[in-house]
Amino acid sequence: MELFSFLLLLPILLVLLKIWKWVNDKRDQECYILDYQCYKPADDRMVGTEFCGEVIKRNKILGLNEYKFLLKAIVSSGIGEKTYAPRIMFSGREETPTLADGILEMEEFFQDSIGKLLSRAGVSPHEIDLLVVNVSMITAPPCLSSRIINHYKMRQDIKCFNLTGMGCSASLISLDIVRNVFKSYKNKYALLVTSESLSPNWYAGNDRSMILANCLFRSGGCAILLTNNKSLKHRAMFKLKCLVRTHHGARDESYNCCIQREDEIGRVGFYLGKNLPKAATRSFVDNLRVITPKILPVTELVRFMVVSLVKKWNRRGSTKGTATQGPIKAGVNFKSGVDHFCIHTGGKAVIDGIGFSLDLTEYDLEPARMTLHRFGNTSASSLWYVLAYMEAKKRLKKGDKVLMISFGAGFKCNSCLWEIVRDLEDGNVWKDEIQNYPPKTLANPYMEKYGWIQDEDPSNFKIPED
Numbered sequence: 001m002e003l004f005s006f007l008l009l010l011p012i013l014l015v016l017l018k019i020w021k022w023v024n025d026k027r028d029q030e031c032y033i034l035d036y037q038c039y040k041p042a043d044d045r046m047v048g049t050e051f052c053g054e055v056i057k058r059n060k061i062l063g064l065n066e067y068k069f070l071l072k073a074i075v076s077s078g079i080g081e082k083t084y085a086p087r088i089m090f091s092g093r094e095e096t097p098t099l100a101d102g103i104l105e106m107e108e109f110f111q112d113s114i115g116k117l118l119s120r121a122g123v124s125p126h127e128i129d130l131l132v133v134n135v136s137m138i139t140a141p142p143c144l145s146s147r148i149i150n151h152y153k154m155r156q157d158i159k160c161f162n163l164t165g166m167g168c169s170a171s172l173i174s175l176d177i178v179r180n181v182f183k184s185y186k187n188k189y190a191l192l193v194t195s196e197s198l199s200p201n202w203y204a205g206n207d208r209s210m211i212l213a214n215c216l217f218r219s220g221g222c223a224i225l226l227t228n229n230k231s232l233k234h235r236a237m238f239k240l241k242c243l244v245r246t247h248h249g250a251r252d253e254s255y256n257c258c259i260q261r262e263d264e265i266g267r268v269g270f271y272l273g274k275n276l277p278k279a280a281t282r283s284f285v286d287n288l289r290v291i292t293p294k295i296l297p298v299t300e301l302v303r304f305m306v307v308s309l310v311k312k313w314n315r316r317g318s319t320k321g322t323a324t325q326g327p328i329k330a331g332v333n334f335k336s337g338v339d340h341f342c343i344h345t346g347g348k349a350v351i352d353g354i355g356f357s358l359d360l361t362e363y364d365l366e367p368a369r370m371t372l373h374r375f376g377n378t379s380a381s382s383l384w385y386v387l388a389y390m391e392a393k394k395r396l397k398k399g400d401k402v403l404m405i406s407f408g409a410g411f412k413c414n415s416c417l418w419e420i421v422r423d424l425e426d427g428n429v430w431k432d433e434i435q436n437y438p439p440k441t442l443a444n445p446y447m448e449k450y451g452w453i454q455d456e457d458p459s460n461f462k463i464p465e466d
Contacts, residue, residue: 220378
């Protein structure tokens with residue numbers, strides 16, 4: 001009888017064991033951010049109005065029309081006077097970069113931010129199990145991840161990944177790699193390093209669609225320390241809830257709207273097409289379709305479904321189509337499941353478009369606007385400057401949710417949701433100046449300094465030497 005009872009209980013015990021093992025393994029697959037460090041270059045790399053004017057004047061093939069275009073672009077860009085440029089710009093060699101210039105730019109960032117991060121977290125470089133580096137516009141064997149391993153003397157069995165060409169959305173792609181590795185290995189440390197190399201990528205031509213990138217991109221970077229060790233949960237800052245990647249590379253229009261290429265006379269630059277907003281809208285809409293059910297409560301999803309059905313019923317006799325030429329309203333109350341919005345600082349139009357689509361307030365958009373104004377578009381690392389602004393303003397409280405949204409060449413839209421594990425209030429890169437933000441005005445002085453260009457006659461225009 002006892003044997004019979006044991007045989008009956010055995011399947012139940014096995015099922016309970018499997019459930020316990022699944023729950024335990026699931027806990028080890030969590031992805032936590034222990035700490036992160038944004039990069040703040042030295043003040044001698046700061047870009048002001050006067051210096052920008054000097055750099056533009058060094059390009060002798062620009063005419064009045066190009067000057068007017070650049071003035072309009074920089075005035076409306078949302079970028080202020082305290083952003084940073086690579087050292088090559090200050091030596092006047094932007095048109096003749098060397099490989100060493102690009103490497104030096106990256107090494108300055110690596111040695112500053114990674115060192116500060118590991119020191120503050122109390123983690124030795126020898127403890128890092130996984131290294132993921134994303135820098136899109138430089139490739140030099142040995143790769144950048146190998147240079148970091150060499151500098152910090154990391155272990156020989158470290159797993160490393162070096163991503164290039166992934167564009168401004170590469171941070172979340174790197175995060176996805178970390179997340180997936182964590183699913184297979186327990187109790188690991190990962191170091192995610194994200195930046196962009198501007199030194200070798202200055203465009204010295206006069207194609208408007210390519211010269212625009214010179215106005216928008218600035219130096220920056222971020223190092224992030226992650227773990228899946230549940231015993232370190234009490235030290236963590238953020239816990240990853242979900243991540244969604246959308247890639248429209250199969251669409252020729254999306255693929256070609258944001259691409260590195262040569263102009264008509266062979267000068268290499270980064271082309272930004274007029275159909276870029278349309279491509280961004282399409283990828284954003286498709287990304288939202290996937291992530292929305294993952295991050296919003298059921299009540300909001302049901303409400304949206306009912307409202308949508310009513311609208312369709314009311315429009316059933318209409319023959320007019322709906323186009324996605326510009327930003328469109330999502331129609332969902334994202335604030336029912338999200339407390340903070342961390343938006344890629346691709347430009348003022350990007351921030352405005354996402355704000356319109358998600359029906360966000362100026363309070364919600366302030367972190368992205370201030371980051372764009374203070375640091376410019378730092379490519380894939382820009383999300384972390386936005387996050388640091390929220391932290392410096394003491395907005396991030398335990399249990400809050402943060403939605404990150406980024407766009408990149410390809411064309412890609414990636415997003416993820418973080419849960420804040422504990423109250424956060426460290427200033428990070430904003431520590432010494434957060435009290436000055438937001439400023440009274442975001443207007444930059446370019447129009448005041450160079451507005452006279454608008455009234456010049458093309459037939460006798462000559463840029464002044466002074």
